[in-house]
Amino acid sequence: MNSADTLDDEDTFKILVATDIHLGFMEKDAVRGNDTFVTLDEILRLAQENEVDFILLGGDLFHENKPSRKTLHTCLELLRKYCMGDRPVQFEILSDQSVNFGFSKFPWVNYQDGNLNISIPVFSVHGNHDDPTGADALCALDILSCAGLVNHFGRSMSVEKIDISPILLRKGSTKIALYGLGSIPDERLYRMFVNKQVTMLRPKEEENSWFNLFVIHQNRSRHGASNYIPEQFLDDFIDLVIWGHEHECKIAPTKNEQQLFYVSQPGSSVVTSLSPGEAVKKHVGLLRIKGRKMNMQKIPLKTVRQFFIEDIVLADHPNIFNPNSLKVTQAIQNFCLEKVEEMLENAERERLGNPRQPEKPLIRLRVDYTGGFEPFSVLRFSQKFVDRIANPKDVIHFFRHREQKEKTGEEINFGELITKPPSEGPTIRVEDLVKQYFQTAEKKLQLSLLTERGMGEAVQEFVDKEEKDAIEELVKYQLEKTQRFLKERHIDAAEDKIDEEVRHFRESRKKNTTEEEEEVREAMSRARAHRAQSEDLSSEFSVDDLASIDMAEQMANDSDDSISATSNKGRGRGRGRRGGRGQNSAARGGARRGRAFKSARQQPTRSATSKNYSE
C-alpha cells in the first residue's frame, strides 16, 4: 500500500494507535448522531487493511460512563466484525497475564482464548469518561473485555501506591514492555507522583532490550497548579508515551523538554467541543516498532466531520463597525454571514477530495464584541444555515474580554457558573462547587458527619456517571465509620458529649488528606479486596535471551503520510511531502539506561520518579 510496507517484517510490530473515540457522543443528534460510529468503523477498517498486530487505545473509547444500549451494541458489532477472524496473531506475551489482566473475569489476553477467534487484539486503558465506578468498580470496557473483544489493562485504583506492571510482548526479535495507566483524577495522581507512590516495574532480565511504551490518559497541558501531569514526572527509561485525553491531534512524536523520551498525542477522532484544538485535522497512527526503533505513520481520518473555526474582534475594525451607528448590528450580521459563507465554501472545496466526509461541516465564528457593541439575535442567523451546517444553533459565539471583577466576598453565584458557556475558560468541577458551597454555608448548614471532599466526589459520580447510589453509599460509609469511632471510644453518654466527639473526629480526619481520600475511594467502591490482591502479586518475567538493540535513531521513512519523530522540539517539522526525515533523528542518551535495577523476582524493581518537581 505504501513504501512503509517494505519495512514490515517478522521483527516489526505494527500497532494502530488511537485515543478518545468518544463513541456515542451526541448520538441523539439527528445530524451528528452517527459520527462516532462511522469513525470507529473507519479506524477498525484501517487496522484490518494495514494488517496491524494489535490496536492500542488511550482511553475514552466511550463518551458516557454508562453508554446507551445502542452505543454498546454498535461497539460490540464493529469489534466482532473487524477484530475476529482467521488471520493469526504474530506476537506472544511473556509477562504474567494474571497480573496484567488481574481485574478481568477472564485474566488472559483474548487472542489466546481457545473459544475466541481473534485476528486483531485490542488493548485499552480506560479514560476519564469511561472509568470504573460503583460498588463493583466496573467500567464499560469491562463489558467488552468480558465479551472477549478488548483487553482492558492499566487498571490501578489504589490511592496508596500504583505499581504499573508492563505487558511484555515479543514479535521475532522485538520486545515491547507495554505500560498503561487508566485515568485517575489529575490532582490525586499528581500528588502520588510527588510522594513517589507511582512505580513502573521493569523486567529483571535484559532491561535495556525492551522498547518501553507507556499509555496514559491525563491532562497534559497545565490546568491549575496540580491539575495535570507534567511530563517530567514520567520515568526516564520510557521510550514513547501515547498520551490520551487531550483532543488536539499532535500525533507525531516529539521529544519532551528533557530530551529523554518521545510523546505522541493522537488526539480525539471526533470534535467534542468547538474549540481551536479540535479544528486540527484528526489522525490515527500506525506505529512501527522494530528492535528499539520506532516510526509513527500518520493516517488521516476521512470520515471525521469537518470543523472550521474563526475569530473576529469587532473593535479591530473601526472602519467597518461603528458602535454608535444605528446600523451597526446589521453591519456585524452581514459581516458574519459573509464570513460563514466563506468558511462553508472552504469546507466544500476541501470535502471534494474526500467523499467519505459527512456533508454538513461544523462551523464556529467567535465574535469578540468588547467595546460597546451589541450581539445580534443568533436564532434567525442560525435558521439560514439549518440545511448546510451541522451545528446551526451555535455557529456564532459572542464573547467579551473578561474584565477583572472585584471579589464580593465568599459567595458563589451558582446561576452564573451554570450558565457559563461550555468549553470556554477553565472547567469548574462539581466537586469543587460542593466543597465551596459547604465551606461557605451558614453554620447550621455545614456538614458535621460527612466530609466535603466525600460529598463532592459522591455528587460528581452521581452527576457525571449517573451513578445513582454514589451519594447513598458515601453517607452510609461515613456514618458507619463515625459510629465505629464512637463505639471504640465508648461514647454512649450524653448527647452533647457525642456532638463534641463527632466534631473532634471530623477535625482529625480533615488533617489527613490522604486518609480521607482513601476513605472516599473505599466508600465509592467496595471491591478493594480484590484489587489489592492483584496489586500485590509480584510480576514474574521470563524473558528470552534476545540481543538488545540500542535505539540509536528512528527508522528511516520517506513515505508521504509518514512523520518520524524529530530529535529537537525547536526544529520545524513539516507535514506532507518532505523527504529524508529519518536523518532528523538523533541518538538518545545511553547513560540513564545504565542505572542498576534489582531483580523483579526478589523484589519488584522500582524506578519511582526521583526527580523533585516543584511548581
Place this chain on the structure above:
Amino acid sequence: MNSADTLDDEDTFKILVATDIHLGFMEKDAVRGNDTFVTLDEILRLAQENEVDFILLGGDLFHENKPSRKTLHTCLELLRKYCMGDRPVQFEILSDQSVNFGFSKFPWVNYQDGNLNISIPVFSVHGNHDDPTGADALCALDILSCAGLVNHFGRSMSVEKIDISPILLRKGSTKIALYGLGSIPDERLYRMFVNKQVTMLRPKEEENSWFNLFVIHQNRSRHGASNYIPEQFLDDFIDLVIWGHEHECKIAPTKNEQQLFYVSQPGSSVVTSLSPGEAVKKHVGLLRIKGRKMNMQKIPLKTVRQFFIEDIVLADHPNIFNPNSLKVTQAIQNFCLEKVEEMLENAERERLGNPRQPEKPLIRLRVDYTGGFEPFSVLRFSQKFVDRIANPKDVIHFFRHREQKEKTGEEINFGELITKPPSEGPTIRVEDLVKQYFQTAEKKLQLSLLTERGMGEAVQEFVDKEEKDAIEELVKYQLEKTQRFLKERHIDAAEDKIDEEVRHFRESRKKNTTEEEEEVREAMSRARAHRAQSEDLSSEFSVDDLASIDMAEQMANDSDDSISATSNKGRGRGRGRRGGRGQNSAARGGARRGRAFKSARQQPTRSATSKNYSE
C-alpha cells in the same frame, strides 16, 4: 446420572428449558443481591452437566429493561464460561437463518460462526421486562446476541400482522419446528389473534414429521377481559407450548382444555413477589424430544432462596383473639411471632437437605384483620428477625377484605393508587392512569394535539424502561404528523381555523384504533423499515425427506425426578416417587393434523387461528 440417560441417543434432542430468570432482581439488596446470579450459574451448570443440545429461555432473562453494568457483566461472564467450549453441537438448522435471526447484526446461529467456539447454544425470546425499546428497537438480549452468546428469536414488532417463522432443527431423525413469540402487550396480541393477524408458518414438506414447539411470554391466567392469551387462541398443530411470564412453576406438561396440545409453564427461578404462586418449588426442565415423543424431566433448583407463605384470618379464631380485649394486639403479635418461628423451623429443616440454598429464607405471614382488629407495629416485629429472614421489613402483611365502595364519580385518587401494596390485586398500568387522567381532566387540560394512548404508552416506556426520550419522541412525531396533515389541507389561514382542523384531525384518528396504535409504535421506534423488510421475506424451507413418526404417546420414563405429561388434566399427577408414569400417556388425535396446507414457498402456509373466541 439418571435412568433417563439410557434414552439419550443420536436422535434425541436434550433441551434445558427455563424462563423468567430475572437477572439483576434486587441486585442492590445486601442479602438477596446475588440470588439471581447464583441461580443463573446453577441453571447453566445444569445444562453443561446434562450435556444438553441447547438451552431454551422463555423471556425475562433480565429483570430490568436496561440492566445494570454489573448484571450485564455477570451474564456475559456466565454465558462465556458455560456455553463456550469444545463439545460439538449435534444438531443442524434447516430453516433460513436470515429469517429466523433477521433482526440481528449477525443473522446466523452463534454456533455456526467460525469465530466463536460455542458448546451450548442459547435460544431465547424476550419477555416483557427485557423487550425492545427506543428508536433503535434494541433489547438487552441483543447485546448478548451481538456478543455472540445468545440467539434471540421470535421478534415481531408489527401491529398489522405477525408471521411466526419457525427455526427448523434436526438431530438424527428428529425434527423440531421451534416457534417463538417475544412478549407483546396482552391486549394488543389478544386483538390480533381475534382479528386473525397472527400466523404460524409451517414447513411445506412433510408437515407432520415435525415436533412443533412454541415459546410464548404472555399472561396465561386471565387478567381482565383481554389482558391475557387464552390457550384456545393457539394453533392446533402445536405439540408443546413453553409458557413464560407466569412465575408459578407448573413445568410438568398438561394438556390444554381442548386436549389438543401440551403446555409447560416452567415458572421463574427467583421469587419476585411474596405471593402464593412463588412459594411453589422452583424447577427448570430437561426436555427430551425424539421423533414426535417428548418427555419433560423436572430438575429442582437448589440455589433458590426458600419462601414460605401463610395466611391467618383473625376473625376465624374468636377464642384466641377478642377484638374488645385490651391485650388483643399483644395476643396477635405473640401468635404471629410463634407462627413465624414455626415457619423458620420448617425452613431450616428443609434446608438441611440442601446446603446450596441461601441461609435466610423469605417469610410472609398474611394477616387478615377484618372484624375490628388493629394491626400492630411491624417495625419492632421486623427487627427481631433481621438476622434470620431475608425480607425482615415485609414479613407481616396486614390486609382486610375489600369492601365494595361506592363510585365517587370519575375522579382518580392517584395517591391511593400509588401507595397500594404491590403484588396484591390487579396491576394498574401507568398507561391506563394517563388515559384516565386526560379523559377526566378539565377541558383546558385535555390533550388536543397528542393522543391519550400515545401519551400513555410514552409515559409507560419512560417509567418502566427508563426510556428517557420516549415522551419527547412521541410529542415530536405526533406534532409532525399534525403539521403534515394541516399542510396537505393547506391550512395556513386564521388561528381558529387551525384549531378546528386540529380537532377534526384528532377525532378522525380516535376512531381508528389500529391506526393510532400503529402510529404510536412508529413513534416509539423508527426502526420499522428494517423490520418490515425481514417480515416480508418468505421463509424458504429445505426439509430432508425423513420418515414422519407419529406422536402416539409419551416416552416411557420411570426416573424419580421425571414427570411425563399426562393425557388428562383431571387425572391426578404425583410428584416424586411414582413409577410407570409413562403409561398415563394417551394417543393424541391424529385427525387435526390431516388439515391440508399450501406450500410455504408458493404462498406462505398459514394456519391462522380460525376458532371464534368470544368473551
